[in-house]
Amino acid sequence: MALFVGLMSGTSLDGVDAALIDIDDTSRPRLVDALCLALPADLRASLLTLTQADRVDFATLGATESAFCDAQAEAVSRLLARQNLHPDEIVAIGSHGQTIEHAPDAASPFTYQLDNPSRLAELTGYQVVADFRRRDMAAGGQAAPLAPIFHQALFTDAERTRLVLNLGGIANLTRLAPSSRHAPVIGFDTGPANLLIDAWHARHRQAPIDENGRWAASGQVDETLLARLLDDAFFRRPPPKSTGREAFHLGWVERHLSGEEASANVQATLAEMTAVSVARAALPFVEADRTDLIVCGGGARNRHLMARLAHHLPAVALLRCEDFGWSADWLEAGAFGWLAWRRLRGLPGNLPEVTGARGPRVLGGIYAP
Template sequence: MSERYIGLMSGTSMDAIDAVLVAITADGKLKLDASHSYTLPSELRARLLTLSISDHWNADELAELDVLFAEHSAAAVNKLLSEAKIPAKSVTAIASHGQTVRHKPSHSAPYTLQLGDPSRLAFKTQVNVIHDFRRKDVAAGGQGAPLVPAFHQHVFAQPGKSVAIVNLGGIANITWLGPEQQLLGFDTGPANTLMDQWIQHCDANKSYDESGHFARQGKVIDELLEALLKHPFYSRTAPKSTGREEFNLSYLKPLIKANYPPENVQRTLLVLTAETLSNELNKLPTKPEQVYFCGGGTKNELLLTEITQRLETKKYDTTLALGVDPQWVEAMAFAWLGWCYEHKKPGNHPAVTGAAAPVVLGSKTLFY
């Protein structure tokens, strides 16, 4: 007998809400039954992006965006259920990540903040909502991120083999699955976020560099790459996590000289991702026998080429080779975290986040 969970994920790019309907058996085996990518309205996205890097928050703006994001999350859920022809009452819970607008686990008062009013989401969908997955880990002394490595271990581990899972979202992160059930996971720096922000700055009609087309037209600016690599995040040791708070246009623009061609900046940002990610992959405790990629960055052919050329491991693929579409891995991870909450199973892993102990992640809001 299996239970149905809906996983919702909106990442650093803030361009869409990924929604998945997942059946999970009593022993935790997952089956993806339906998926839907719900595009966020451009005005809402712009407001969320502004809020995420602003040093001065307006309480009314924060509260309104909390409500609006929940409204669109509900629309994503209802569209998913409609397309799948599944009644809401057959779903055990929605596992909603929410939209991160600030993540500062190393602050003097460590915190992480995701928007998406769970009460409104529950009422609008008539489904119970499990939410607020990151704060318990932060309360336990952890980074609150990345949370997907525990899921990667659950579904992708190969006994006796050293395997790496690489998520190319707005931020890049690595999961190392060791041959003796070891687990490591951490953010390595920007994957798509700086590239996306730069091309949006250059062309308001583009939200990302499709297949790396713009970057292909440029050449690496060695001076800029050297300056970018000096960011203190790269010298930190794991556990570590980051986000748009550190890697944004306000950080990038002062490093760009007036004579830098825009396409050369784009190519340099792509190589920055390839360099920083491959450096960390090549330093793992044991060389992975295979590297699997997931996330939106898997659609950028040039990015994958630049990364894989730098890897000591020459066997690589996407998670599709393991039976999971790269686009839906993170949303499925949160559906699984919802199942973990429902069954009182810890969802974090101290070796990854640095938390003092394994803890059950999340809170629950009933729809009635």
């Protein structure tokens, strides 16, 4: 038994997810326990500002990074205290950090995750593996998504095609062909998911989440607005591709509004945009009666969004992460614990066919306690 902690804070900025996983060489990684530590309001506000800022000062950047690292350490402490684990029982922490800017298609590509693994190692006393994305980008890749290699380890079936859909702030899709075909994994971001749904809800309903999509379900889809949103060039680009808040944010939504739309109808349209963009991305991989869709991430809890996905993808069988011993909420955090395990064993953490990198690369740096 080898225990690792994976840490993830995604584009939704709702909290630090910490997943305790058990890994060995003979079976699939097993989820032991997990929790989400909500980000303090001032820290969340600072992170949100940084993701949208054209310029930042170093003092703000440093203070925000330290506060974020403190939240990560608190999440680890609470998780391990709950399990009553001795420090020697944890091999390492895999820390993703908080993405502030992701620009894989810039003239000089870069991706920046706010993190301080040295501070995290100091605060927790554990070995930390971090900075997973930039090695892939250095090899010409998008540096995202990285979870498909973990999906491959968990969900590949001998005979059925498996589509793994992560509905976080951004939606990303993984295609796992039956293992009997020896086909490459395909994975890419499909566009915005909870990021815009949550932001529009927060602005108009003064609550961070549209629980079960009730507000979206109360509105009517504006087909004209939907067509304008889906006309964005990102949706037409072939993979490999990835995106984030720098491309999709409330300002992007506002540029497509006439000003006459009812706010509930915009919410319904944003949910429909996610469902349609995912379905369009998935349909080329769907084989009738032979395809499963496994949905993870916070959007898996949105009943309205799930219903719209089922409507647009009637030929797929919807499966739950829980059917495989995982919760939909902790798959991303678990992936970075597993990637830390691969780093310590000197194993590649990327899939070149997914990211576009020139080849397999060992991802992440190691920070001693």
